[in-house]
Amino acid sequence: MDVYETGFNFMSETLQNEQETDIRKGQWTEEEDSLLQAYVTLHGEGHWNSVARFSGLKRTGKSCRLRWLNYLRPETRRGNISLEEQLLILELHSRLGNRWSKIAQHLPGRTDNEIKNYWRTRVQKQAKMLECDVNSQKFRDAMRYDYIPRLLEKIRAGNANDSVRVDPSLLPEISGISSDSLETQASSVSNLRNIGGAWGIDEQSNGWFGGGDSMESVWNEENIWFLRQQLYDDDV
């Protein structure tokens, strides 16, 4: 190898290193989408670093994976989250916490990112409007006695997008709660209507009650039972 070739190799290497560090960020272009789509269609999902390396995209493997899962994958559903999906998210979050990918598994076509974004924007908004912490009793009560009944009402009225049904089996079996407790709860509803006003739920839209990063305390056995009664008592 003479000095010229060595020099050329050095230059190529330098150029290659520069190209490798020249990673694109930000919004994806249509051209990039097409490239990624074509590559995944041909080679299948997975091995995202290889996708990044061999597809011609100047993106990281992570970026390719995210773009595919959140946007390009054919089964990805986009658009408004239905009332029943909201209810399902609520229930699943109470059981799984912030495990968005696990929650997403129960909502076909919805991505963890979408659910996470949806949850966070609503929680922050509603908690702020109520001027309370998402873990506070006030917040829990407002959700339980105002939002959920309204949501169920809407679902029953058939306003909901029926593309997703809440599977009753997803709700845990609850026992040992007297019907008296329900009456007590119901009597509290009128008092909480005032709080409910702060939800700002638009009757024409889906609205959203929000929630919390730690909803275990909200979605306790009583609440599950309450929801089950409201939603499924006709079927049981």
Added chain:
DNA sequence: AACTTGAGCAACCGCTGGGAG
């Protein structure tokens, strides 16, 4: 019309767990 503000969403960052060597 110009500017500000806030909501919604797409994408990035950093961490973690699991598998391979």
Added chain:
DNA sequence: ACTCCCAGCGGTTGCTCAAGT
């Protein structure tokens, strides 16, 4: 047992756009 690499996950950031002033 240890290290390295990769995929996946959750938190965060920043951009866009619509509504309000």
